[in-house]
Amino acid sequence: MSHDPGTVPERDTTGDDRAGVGRVALDIDALRETSWATIVAVVIAGGAAVTLFHLTLPAILAVLAPVVDTTGGLVDVTLLANLAFVVVIVGGIILQFGDLRPRDIGLVRADLPLGIGITAGTWILVQVTGVASLMLRGESLALSDSLIRFGIVPVLGGFIGQVFGNALYEEIVYRAFLLPQLAKKFTRLYRSGSPRTAFLLALLASQTIFTLIHVPGRLAGGVAVGELLAFLVAPFVLGVLFALVYARTGNLFVTIGLHALVNDPVLLVDAGGVVLVPLLFVVLAILVAWPSLMTWAGIDESRPEQSS
Numbered sequence: 001m002s003h004d005p006g007t008v009p010e011r012d013t014t015g016d017d018r019a020g021v022g023r024v025a026l027d028i029d030a031l032r033e034t035s036w037a038t039i040v041a042v043v044i045a046g047g048a049a050v051t052l053f054h055l056t057l058p059a060i061l062a063v064l065a066p067v068v069d070t071t072g073g074l075v076d077v078t079l080l081a082n083l084a085f086v087v088v089i090v091g092g093i094i095l096q097f098g099d100l101r102p103r104d105i106g107l108v109r110a111d112l113p114l115g116i117g118i119t120a121g122t123w124i125l126v127q128v129t130g131v132a133s134l135m136l137r138g139e140s141l142a143l144s145d146s147l148i149r150f151g152i153v154p155v156l157g158g159f160i161g162q163v164f165g166n167a168l169y170e171e172i173v174y175r176a177f178l179l180p181q182l183a184k185k186f187t188r189l190y191r192s193g194s195p196r197t198a199f200l201l202a203l204l205a206s207q208t209i210f211t212l213i214h215v216p217g218r219l220a221g222g223v224a225v226g227e228l229l230a231f232l233v234a235p236f237v238l239g240v241l242f243a244l245v246y247a248r249t250g251n252l253f254v255t256i257g258l259h260a261l262v263n264d265p266v267l268l269v270d271a272g273g274v275v276l277v278p279l280l281f282v283v284l285a286i287l288v289a290w291p292s293l294m295t296w297a298g299i300d301e302s303r304p305e306q307s308s
Contacts, residue, residue, distance in 0.1 A: 025248060025251070026247045026248075032099070034094075038181075042094060045093060049088070074153050075161075076154075077161075078161035078166050079161035079165040086165075086172070090172050105176040111253050126275050127268050128278075129277060130271035133272070158266075161264075166263065171256045174206055174207070176252050207236055207240050214232060215228065241287075242258065248286055248290045254286070
């Protein structure tokens, strides 16, 4: 429906050239290519959706309050708003208008167990690190302030809102869709350049767009325009890291889980910023040693074609 007409064979974007920066598991050539119109529509719709959300947040909170209250916070605004984004932008624009398949945006059922396993393992590592840090500092162990103040249901709801809402939506759009689609486009535009250069351009472009969607939220949060750049460094760095993790693993559920844990680690104890150390460790381990880790675990990275 939105394929570029007259598509010609492309060079291998995951072959020897890109292998120079380490073997990757994301096979961009195996993904269906969409049109520039779809890419532009997704970028505009994504920016508009986030802007509208922050401009109308008080009204949204009032409308959704009965749902949040009825579920005791298990279903929150983050979940509901991002599910709406998923339906309209992912379902309507990317899959329908863009004529892509679920597997073209990383939604492969066979990848789910590994994604859940890495997410659960990382969460356990975060909790152990927090407890160990408190014990080494000679501080008493106590439940985190959020668990004491709000209870388990709203805290769990916050994490659900990340996994099935915010992290899910952002990883699909800005990692699984924009990154490979822009890599395909740049490879076609710059035939004299290397596939690795096209990939790096796609990486920078897609994650710059991801960074810019955080501008409305930062402004709504009271950040002055003159200070905005400093507050956008973290989203850009995290976006690049998540994109590289996706390229390295080819498993979107791994990045969704890590993204959710960065945003809401569901801490059992309050140990401060030290809990970010195991998250960074897992990300770096994936980027540096993913093939070796899969071999050690006895997991075959190759997987058959799937429809979802």
